[in-house]
Amino acid sequence: MKLISTRDSQAVDALEAIICGIAKSGGLFVPTSFPELTKEEIEFCGKASYSEAAALVLSKYIDELSLEELNEITKRAYGGFDTEAIAPNVKLDENEYILELWHGRTLAFKDMALSVLPLLLVKSKEKKGLKEKTLVLVATSGDTGKAALDGFANVEGIDVCVFYPSDGVSQLQKLQMITQEGENTHVFAVKGNFDDAQTGVKNIFAHKEFVEFLRSKGYELSSANSINFGRLAPQIAYYVCSYARLLKEGEVKEGEKVNFVVPTGNFGNILAAYYAMKMGIPVNKLICASNKNNVLTDFFRKGKYTANREFFKTISPSMDILVSSNLERLLFELCGRKGEKVADWMKQLKEQGSYDISAEEMDLSDFYADWADEEETKQTIKKIYDKHGYLLDTHTAVAVNVYDKYLAETGDKTKTVIASTANPYKFVYDVLENFEKELPEEVFDAVDMLNKVTGEPIPQNIKALKGKEIRHKGIAEKTQMEDAILGFIK
Numbered sequence: 266m267k268l269i270s271t272r273d274s275q276a277v278d279a280l281e282a283i284i285c286g287i288a289k290s291g292g293l294f295v296p297t298s299f300p301e302l303t304k305e306e307i308e309f310c311g312k313a314s315y316s317e318a319a320a321l322v323l324s325k326y327i328d329e330l331s332l333e334e335l336n337e338i339t340k341r342a343y344g345g346f347d348t349e350a351i352a353p354n355v356k357l358d359e360n361e362y363i364l365e366l367w368h369g370r371t372l373a374f375k376d377m378a379l380s381v382l383p384l385l386l387v388k389s390k391e392k393k394g395l396k397e398k399t400l401v402l403v404a405t406s407g408d409t410g411k412a413a414l415d416g417f418a419n420v421e422g423i424d425v426c427v428f429y430p431s432d433g434v435s436q437l438q439k440l441q442m443i444t445q446e447g448e449n450t451h452v453f454a455v456k457g458n459f460d461d462a463q464t465g466v467k468n469i470f471a472h473k474e475f476v477e478f479l480r481s482k483g484y485e486l487s488s489a490n491s492i493n494f495g496r497l498a499p500q501i502a503y504y505v506c507s508y509a510r511l512l513k514e515g516e517v518k519e520g521e522k523v524n525f526v527v528p529t530g531n532f533g534n535i536l537a538a539y540y541a542m543k544m545g546i547p548v549n550k551l552i553c554a555s556n557k558n559n560v561l562t563d564f565f566r567k568g569k570y571t572a573n574r575e576f577f578k579t580i581s582p583s584m585d586i587l588v589s590s591n592l593e594r595l596l597f598e599l600c601g602r603k604g605e606k607v608a609d610w611m612k613q614l615k616e617q618g619s620y621d622i623s624a625e626e627m628d629l630s631d632f633y634a635d636w637a638d639e640e641e642t643k644q645t646i647k648k649i650y651d652k653h654g655y656l657l658d659t660h661t662a663v664a665v666n667v668y669d670k671y672l673a674e675t676g677d678k679t680k681t682v683i684a685s686t687a688n689p690y691k692f693v694y695d696v697l698e699n700f701e702k703e704l705p706e707e708v709f710d711a712v713d714m715l716n717k718v719t720g721e722p723i724p725q726n727i728k729a730l731k732g733k734e735i736r737h738k739g740i741a742e743k744t745q746m747e748d749a750i751l752g753f754i755k
């Protein structure tokens with residue numbers, strides 16, 4: 266289907282959007298309209314395998330590929346997951362379900378999309394007859410980087426280059442990235458925080474001479490960040506599938522609304538829930554949960570987006586973000602799809618670090634937003650484990666805590682699905698701390714201890730990291746990320 270830019274009138278088809286990642290104006294590609302799912306299609310998603318359901322949802326947006334081609338892609342993509350349900354709904358309590366999105370190879374929800382994107386990109390290039398190499402640039406707060414490296418490793422015709430904030434990721438997240446195999450993978454620590462890395466990558470895309478130079482070397486740039494529509498589309502599928510399965514299992518009745526609670530950073534995951542709602546999944550509230558970097562809470566409550574504020578390093582590092590890129594796609598919908606308006610707000614954000622929509626008549630009522638501080642996050646991990654024997658990671662704990670606040674405020678009885686975005690072992694120290702006072706120095710000892718104390722099984726892909734060769738030692742100043750790229754482009 267045709268996609269349009271959020272800032273101007275550039276229109277491309279879905280394959281082109283996947284290939285280039287971002288619009289020329291810096292805008293993001295969004296569908297020209299939201300395809301509706303029929304009652305039968307939702308029922309199908311409840312009964313079918315996850316990969317079949319995902320292919321159906323993808324086919325609504327990427328109709329340039331046949332359903333058969335999409336089925337091949339999703340079947341391969343989800344083949345490496347460690348549970349057949351791929352994204353199971355786990356009932357935690359009356360009315361409360363955890364949607365586990367971390368059963369992929371890198372143990373975070375990014376695998377749900379990044380195991381699909383490389384296959385979509387290769388297919389898109391093939392259909393368009395493109396022979397150039399693709400250089401995929403990624404800024405990561407920890408989880409996207411590894412999932413992209415894993416997804417793109419050894420994929421023909423593609424190089425992938427990841428920039429992560431040097432002190433902004435967990436020890437195991439870092440180990441996962443710097444031990445990555447594959448001659449086409451490149452990893453650099455950026456001296457700065459995630460926003461510096463993300464801004465650096467955006468600036469490279471916007472630097473015409475550099476892009477031209479890469480072209481002269483046979484490379485086209487693309488992005489694996491959630492600004493790429495090929496990331497967003499597979500994420501919509503798990504919200505559709507979660508609802509369809511609840512329906513099939515009789516947990517909700519036909520047409521019954523649910524809430525989705527999403528621990529949010531770059532606004533990609535929760536935006537996919539919004540898209541699922543636009544496609545016809547009955548939603549009461551989309552609950553946007555933030556950590557101490559609560560820029561989105563302020564936005565939804567006051568209508569002002571202010572990135573000019575102190576940046577906090579938290580125990581939920583994948584949400585340590587002050588510039589939530591995908592919010593642009595929501596703004597575009599809420600303001601009545603006025604590209605000039607969006608372009609103007611984004612200009613203000615870039616130049617002044619803030620923008621204000623409070624005077625606009627925008628309806629934000631589909632959303633509820635709140636945040637959890639560090640102490641609340643930790644207490645939630647302990648509380649849920651004591652009550653249910655269920656071990657949350659630090660990001661999902663933010664979501665559960667915000668849901669508790671929502672319940673206290675509203676008393677809402679609507680069935681609620683909480684997106685669980687990472688396996689607790691990825692953030693082993695901050696999880697273990699809630700159960701043990703003396704923490705071992707060696708990270709794999711901490712892993713063993715968490716296993717002993719909670720009985721939570723250690724994922725194979727954590728065990729496999731032990732003793733693995735460190736392959737990536739590069740460091741980049743935040744102003745010199747282009748030089749890092751020049752180092753491996755021959």
Ligand SMILES: *Cc1c(COP(=O)(O)O)cnc(C)c1O
Binds near residue numbers: 408409530533535583
């Ligand atoms: C990326 C990530 C998030 C935030 O998701 P967004 O799409 O950026 O809002 C939350 N939790 C974990 C574990 C993540 O990796």
